[in-house]
Amino acid sequence: MLSERARQIKPSPTLAIDSKAKAMKAEGLDVINFGVGEPDFDTPENIKEAAIKAIRDGFTKYTPVGGTDKLKDAVTGKLAADNGLEYGRAEVIVSCGAKHSLYNAMQALLDPGDEVIIPAPYWVSYPEQVLLGGAKPVFLKTLEEDGFLLTASAFERAITKKTKALILNSPSNPTGSSYDRPALERIAEVAVKKDIFIISDEIYEKLLYGGARHVSIASLGPEVKKRTIVINGVSKAYAMTGWRIGYAAGPAELVKAMTAIQSQSTSNPSSISQAAAVEALKGPQDSVRRMAAEFDKRRRRIVEALNGLGPVRCAAPAGAFYVFPNTRALYAKSPEISSSSKLAMYLLEKARVAVVPGDAFGDDDFIRLSYATGIEQIEKGIERIKAALAAL
Ligand code: PMP
Numbered sequence: 570m571l572s573e574r575a576r577q578i579k580p581s582p583t584l585a586i587d588s589k590a591k592a593m594k595a596e597g598l599d600v601i602n603f604g605v606g607e608p609d610f611d612t613p614e615n616i617k618e619a620a621i622k623a624i625r626d627g628f629t630k631y632t633p634v635g636g637t638d639k640l641k642d643a644v645t646g647k648l649a650a651d652n653g654l655e656y657g658r659a660e661v662i663v664s665c666g667a668k669h670s671l672y673n674a675m676q677a678l679l680d681p682g683d684e685v686i687i688p689a690p691y692w693v694s695y696p697e698q699v700l701l702g703g704a705k706p707v708f709l710k711t712l713e714e715d716g717f718l719l720t721a722s723a724f725e726r727a728i729t730k731k732t733k734a735l736i737l738n739s740p741s742n743p744t745g746s747s748y749d750r751p752a753l754e755r756i757a758e759v760a761v762k763k764d765i766f767i768i769s770d771e772i773y774e775k776l777l778y779g780g781a782r783h784v785s786i787a788s789l790g791p792e793v794k795k796r797t798i799v800i801n802g803v804s805k806a807y808a809m810t811g812w813r814i815g816y817a818a819g820p821a822e823l824v825k826a827m828t829a830i831q832s833q834s835t836s837n838p839s840s841i842s843q844a845a846a847v848e849a850l851k852g853p854q855d856s857v858r859r860m861a862a863e864f865d866k867r868r869r870r871i872v873e874a875l876n877g878l879g880p881v882r883c884a885a886p887a888g889a890f891y892v893f894p895n896t897r898a899l900y901a902k903s904p905e906i907s908s909s910s911k912l913a914m915y916l917l918e919k920a921r922v923a924v925v926p927g928d929a930f931g932d933d934d935f936i937r938l939s940y941a942t943g944i945e946q947i948e949k950g951i952e953r954i955k956a957a958l959a960a961l
């Protein structure tokens with residue numbers, strides 16, 4: 570009955586683990602959820618008020634497919650102020666979350682036979698969205714000792730006649746690594762020379778620690794800008810995961826095609842969420858700084874605690890809200906935990922702690938923990954992991 574396309578697609582493992590952890594909680598089990606990447610903070614009050622006002626004002630009808638002019642202007646204003654990027658309304662589209670922005674971009678860009686280079690470890694939806702676009706994901710392993718950063722030379726070596734695009738995610742989910750300007754310049758140079766398109770997922774840009782500054786690869790010059798689609802959204806920076814607003818900025822021709830695809834699939838994203846997103850982008854930004862400072866505290870605590878677990882090795886991530894410890898040395902301890910998915914299953918069942926196995930991100934030597942959860946949960950969760958490992 571099912572199409573070949575449907576048969577080859579796996580459901581999102583991060584969302585699957587989250588559902589399982591939430592179902593266990595609903596059954597009354599005390600589960601600590603380091604699974605999904607979702608801020609535990611509530612959406613800031615000024616943003617919620619903007620949505621309530623939109624409802625009261627009757628702003629509850631269809632909007633233009635690619636977003637209201639007000640929101641597009643808020644997006645172009647943000648891209649100019651934060652990223653030094655000049656775009657017009659025709660170069661911006663608002664969609665139902667950054668995941669949807671990525672999906673539209675792949676649908677509009679890819680043809681059967683195209684190859685898309687994906688540095689690994691990668692976020693779970695990239696390969697599946699490439700497949701849904703009929704194209705082939707080509708994984709390029711990055712190394713822990715290189716800070717999980719793709720080098721321009723490895724990128725250049727992986728390019729074939731069929732290569733259409735590179736997916737870049739900085740700061741990265743799951744590793745937290747972030748590219749500095751010189752590294753991006755080298756990658757951009759290759760992309761321009763070989764005429765490769767860049768899908769630049771910058772959803773974690775506001776969550777960078779220790780003074781690191783986010784650079785958008787599109788800002789490195791007109792030649793790279795015309796080959797880049799910048800993906801961003803409000804889910805992570807403003808604790809708005811449930812509102813479903815993401816956006817993309819890039820060449821008008823591509824944005825027009827993405828808008829046509831959206832017009833035949835979802836139509837506009839929720840009018841109410843769009844009004845809230847205008848307030849998120851244009852209103853006071855102090856809540857973003859407050860949340861980022863809190864994530865930073867948790868980051869330090871969880872890195873220290875994980876490194877205290879003996880055979881586990883955990884580098885301090887530069888951004889996002891994930892740690893990606895190397896758990897390979899544990900696998901030899903017992904057949905019960907001899908791979909990342911067995912370890913994750915063991916931790917869920919024995920410690921009641923949800924983590925995501927590294928194999929979901931293309932590297933079995935690691936597991937991912939989201940620290941978008943309270944410090945007390947972190948302390949308690951790590952203690953439970955310690956006890957469960959000691960029991961082996
Ligand atoms: N890109 C990355 C790297 C992510 O981690 C996420 C989180 N789900 C998304 C995109 C999609 O975010 P959204 O909730 O806006 O769809």
Ligand code: GLU
Nearest residue numbers: 581583584604605606742
């Ligand atoms: N991006 C988040 C994560 O990686 C949310 C889950 C998802 O969208 O798959 O956990």
